[in-house]
Amino acid sequence: MNHLIRCAGGLLAMTLALSVHAQNSALTTREAEIRAAEAAAAAEAAPKVAADKARPRIGGFWEPIDRADTLRAVNGKAIPLNAAGKRLQRQRQQQIRAGKSEDPMKVCLPPGTPRDMLSPGPFMIIQTPAKVTMLHEDRHLIRHVYLDGPLQLEDPDPWWEGHFSGYWDGSVLAIETAGFNGEQWLDSTGLPQSPKMKVSERFSLIDPNTLEDVITIEDPEFYSAPWTARLTFRRLPGEDRHLVQHECGETLLEYPLKEYAPPRS
Amino acid sequence: MNRATKLFLRASVLAGTALIPLGASAQRAPPPPAQVTGDIARRDVRVDEGVPSISGVWIASGSNRSNTPADGSSTPFLPWAQEFFEKRLAAERAGSPLFDPTANCLPSGVPRIISSPYPIEIIQTPDHTIIITETLHEFRFIHMNGKPKPADFKPSYFGYSVGHWEGDTLVVETTGLNGYTQVDEEGRPKSSDMRVIERYQKRAPNILDVSYTLYDPRTYSRPWSGHAQFRWAPDLRLAEYICEENNRNKPDASGKLRLGVEGVKR
Numbered sequence: 001m002n003h004l005i006r007c008a009g010g011l012l013a014m015t016l017a018l019s020v021h022a023q024n025s026a027l028t029t030r031e032a033e034i035r036a037a038e039a040a041a042a043a044e045a046a047p048k049v050a051a052d053k054a055r056p057r058i059g060g061f062w063e064p065i066d067r068a069d070t071l072r073a074v075n076g077k078a079i080p081l082n083a084a085g086k087r088l089q090r091q092r093q094q095q096i097r098a099g100k101s102e103d104p105m106k107v108c109l110p111p112g113t114p115r116d117m118l119s120p121g122p123f124m125i126i127q128t129p130a131k132v133t134m135l136h137e138d139r140h141l142i143r144h145v146y147l148d149g150p151l152q153l154e155d156p157d158p159w160w161e162g163h164f165s166g167y168w169d170g171s172v173l174a175i176e177t178a179g180f181n182g183e184q185w186l187d188s189t190g191l192p193q194s195p196k197m198k199v200s201e202r203f204s205l206i207d208p209n210t211l212e213d214v215i216t217i218e219d220p221e222f223y224s225a226p227w228t229a230r231l232t233f234r235r236l237p238g239e240d241r242h243l244v245q246h247e248c249g250e251t252l253l254e255y256p257l258k259e260y261a262p263p264r265s
Numbered sequence: 266m267n268r269a270t271k272l273f274l275r276a277s278v279l280a281g282t283a284l285i286p287l288g289a290s291a292q293r294a295p296p297p298p299a300q301v302t303g304d305i306a307r308r309d310v311r312v313d314e315g316v317p318s319i320s321g322v323w324i325a326s327g328s329n330r331s332n333t334p335a336d337g338s339s340t341p342f343l344p345w346a347q348e349f350f351e352k353r354l355a356a357e358r359a360g361s362p363l364f365d366p367t368a369n370c371l372p373s374g375v376p377r378i379i380s381s382p383y384p385i386e387i388i389q390t391p392d393h394t395i396i397i398t399e400t401l402h403e404f405r406f407i408h409m410n411g412k413p414k415p416a417d418f419k420p421s422y423f424g425y426s427v428g429h430w431e432g433d434t435l436v437v438e439t440t441g442l443n444g445y446t447q448v449d450e451e452g453r454p455k456s457s458d459m460r461v462i463e464r465y466q467k468r469a470p471n472i473l474d475v476s477y478t479l480y481d482p483r484t485y486s487r488p489w490s491g492h493a494q495f496r497w498a499p500d501l502r503l504a505e506y507i508c509e510e511n512n513r514n515k516p517d518a519s520g521k522l523r524l525g526v527e528g529v530k531r
Contacts, residue, residue: 109510128320135395144503247371
């Protein structure tokens, strides 16, 4: 539905663009109005910009310290799966052992939250006053975290990655995520999730070059209590690095891609 | 995105692109505004305040169905490229389209990504200009500090881009492209020798013009330039985009698509 609206929006945009071409004078007369709106937007942004200057800088390039692909409870105890959760995880592990894993990651579906933080490759955090954006080299996963405050969702479209909202709690970046489709696994052991899951993350700098993500999972469908995991990341030197997107889709091709053009003569 | 939506989108972009290049070539841009501020809350605060801001969410006016010379001339194909293009069009008309990497959720690459018909977000940091597309959740890094392409750079879908400001225009040069993708959906091809120069300029605070010139002597008899235009969309946020939920169209050995076959689960 979202996409239908988007398509309709695209049509509207094209119509607008065409009318801009047709009536360029209309654009010029509106310019003062647009400039005033833009100046107002910049004035509104000013306090956010000032506030961001005082915050810890988690922006930059990071990589996981222990390349784990599984989540563990930070208290050292067993993850508090309930009976339904245990049953589903056991079934998934039987499928893995039989070589019939139905892990959605295998067909390049998005790992969602928090599994994207278990991605093996480096990632970039872009810290701007109104938004934190995370770009992962692995599968070019992207998290758009708008700093809107604690998450408030009304009837969201169920998403693989969920819907994020972030805010600064002192020197901690808190990100709340919910509105999942519930189909992804939390990690490679098949820990389940349901559409009722809520994920709360707290990102903070242990030192300027070490970032931790303390992740709390609440999902009454599969867990008897909320539980917490912790991941740590090491800062990669240099801020002018390049990320090369990893294309999971290439692994699904039966025939390798080849260049269309004939070889250089 | 379900099939009906895709068809609807296809129909709407076909209707749109036939007209956009005409409009773009029919008149020249008015003198650019002297000062552009943009959406400062979407920039890294450490960006030099003298750098023009193009940060924010933008939505394309056209699409990448058919990227053609903006001056209205015909595409200067070399013979193999002409043959490739016509073969694809004929196959599509016959209802048996040929393989396109984007049908397998692979990137559309540079330059096709430029006029992606979904929202894009531009974020400026001190070292990069980053362009994120909602389509296929891609991102492009444009290196703004002159860091050259590493000698061992492996050709990729988006290649390696360096950018600099010439007045109020962001000039981007991209090399290191692989030759797996096309210039547009219709099927103008490219080779891994292609070099692309893009010029981003706000013609008004809410309108971003992008002209791009393609240098590919292995595919085209002369360089040619296309044009795309974006409208500022401050209230829009990039959505989740999951191509893989409908990743069913696999090519056979000859490159022909096998529509709706088994293969990948889902």
